[in-house]
Amino acid sequence: MKPQIFGAIAYIALAFTGCASAPEMSKMEAPAGMEQNIAQDATESAKEVAAVPEEAVPRVAPQLVKTAEIDLEVESIDAIVTAITDTVKRNQGDVLELQNNKPSNVRDRHRAFLRLRVPQQSLDRVLAEISKLGIPQRQTLSAEDVSNQLVDLDARLRNLRKQEESLLKIMDRSGSVGDVLKVAQELGNIRAQIEQIDAQQKNLRDRVSFSTILVNLETATTTIPRSQPLGGQLGETWDNAVYGVSSLTTGLLKLTLWLLAFSPYWLAIGVAFWLIRKYAKKMMANSRDRHK
Numbered sequence: 070m071k072p073q074i075f076g077a078i079a080y081i082a083l084a085f086t087g088c089a090s091a092p093e094m095s096k097m098e099a100p101a102g103m104e105q106n107i108a109q110d111a112t113e114s115a116k117e118v119a120a121v122p123e124e125a126v127p128r129v130a131p132q133l134v135k136t137a138e139i140d141l142e143v144e145s146i147d148a149i150v151t152a153i154t155d156t157v158k159r160n161q162g163d164v165l166e167l168q169n170n171k172p173s174n175v176r177d178r179h180r181a182f183l184r185l186r187v188p189q190q191s192l193d194r195v196l197a198e199i200s201k202l203g204i205p206q207r208q209t210l211s212a213e214d215v216s217n218q219l220v221d222l223d224a225r226l227r228n229l230r231k232q233e234e235s236l237l238k239i240m241d242r243s244g245s246v247g248d249v250l251k252v253a254q255e256l257g258n259i260r261a262q263i264e265q266i267d268a269q270q271k272n273l274r275d276r277v278s279f280s281t282i283l284v285n286l287e288t289a290t291t292t293i294p295r296s297q298p299l300g301g302q303l304g305e306t307w308d309n310a311v312y313g314v315s316s317l318t319t320g321l322l323k324l325t326l327w328l329l330a331f332s333p334y335w336l337a338i339g340v341a342f343w344l345i346r347k348y349a350k351k352m353m354a355n356s357r358d359r360h361k
Contacts, residue, residue: 141203162187185282
């Protein structure tokens with residue numbers, strides 16, 4: 070490939086300066102005397118992009134990402150969780166998260182949290198069905214319009230694909246291995262940007278197609294068990310006392326077994342202590358004898 074080919078790359082990059090995703094190409098300088106046909110192709114591509122009137126850009130409907138949240142006071146958490154799960158599955162949705170926080174104290178309220186994903190067209194219907202399962206305490210709905218983001222991504226994607234097509238045409242022409250590798254590297258950068266933007270588009274469209282519902286559940290009242298009769302309380306106390314004595318006896322037996330198992334070590338420690346003490350007494354006696 071002749072050196073003039075890089076001039077064509079520079080003209081292609083200048084033709085798409087509105088796309089911020091290919092800064093490397095815009096930094097290339099066009100050498101003098103480039104081939105006439107390559108320059109003509111680049112100029113025509115630039116004119117085609119610039120000639121698109123604003124009126125030709127299609128008007129898209131608002132693309133909304135919706136999130137709803139509802140707080141319910143219910144009688145039974147487990148039964149309501151099952152009912153909500155059935156409602157979501159019946160409407161082609163999914164339960165993305167479930168936190169069922171059962172209280173350790175009977176005086177605390179039972180709470181649960183669910184994060185749901187449902188088709189946007191089923192959002193109102195699912196919310197209405199969930200509201201009937203308990204007493205709604207709070208309900209909110211928020212929407213984010215991502216239309217401009219999608220339009221911007223579409224425009225950037227079209228410009229990058231045009232650059233990709235132009236680079237493919239350049240690679241079809243003959244040239245040295247070094248020139249082909251440089252164009253291939255630039256082509257790889259553009260394709261990486263295309264994949265990234267395509268992934269962003271899919272993520273936004275998925276968020277538009279499926280709405281999120283956050284459900285907070287709480288039991289209406291706490292359930293405090295009734296007091297047992299005197300006989301039942303005394304029987305329970307006796308059982309607890311017997312269990313305590315049994316546990317203490319078992320613990321003492323285990324401790325005795327541990328002491329027996331380590332008895333050789335205790336004997337060795339005792340003998341060593343006795344020898345040290347005897348040696349210390351002997352040293353003290355010798356010291357007194359010297360001072361006399």
